[in-house]
Amino acid sequence: MLIYDSTIGIVLSSQHGGGPLVETHTHLKLAYDLVAEDGDLRRRILVELIGRPRRYFELKPLLGRRRDHNLTVALTRLQRDGLIDRRTDARKRPVVHAYELTPLGVQVVLAMQTIRPVHEAVSAYRKGRGSRAGS
Numbered sequence: 001m002l003i004y005d006s007t008i009g010i011v012l013s014s015q016h017g018g019g020p021l022v023e024t025h026t027h028l029k030l031a032y033d034l035v036a037e038d039g040d041l042r043r044r045i046l047v048e049l050i051g052r053p054r055r056y057f058e059l060k061p062l063l064g065r066r067r068d069h070n071l072t073v074a075l076t077r078l079q080r081d082g083l084i085d086r087r088t089d090a091r092k093r094p095v096v097h098a099y100e101l102t103p104l105g106v107q108v109v110l111a112m113q114t115i116r117p118v119h120e121a122v123s124a125y126r127k128g129r130g131s132r133a134g135s
Helices: 026-036 041-048 056-063 068-080 103-133
Strands: 002-005 010-014 084-089 096-101
Touching: 026 041, 026 103, 041 056, 041 068, 041 103, 056 068, 056 096, 068 084, 096 103
Parallel strands: none
Antiparallel strands: 002 010, 084 096
């Protein structure tokens, strides 16, 4: 049985193979979607996770004036998309959760860095064309 996620347009898993089936260009689609959304908290979380895992409270400054719920939703979406993993250390009290990039998450961050300048150039071109068309 295949599970298809229509929000990102990929096959997520299958019963026969055990592991997830992911199309080869999935990281490009995810990266473009994240770059295209200005001020997206998910993009900032991914960048913050480069290099080492972070705990929830270490990611809270990314919220600015937004509610904690926004961070929880963003982390849940990133986990659902397979970009981050949540590690739990139950040896400590209270239980500590740390978030880290998955291999797919690393690919997406690298693709975002490649796509961003191109996206910004295209956006600037479109804005320039729009202002001249109205003149």
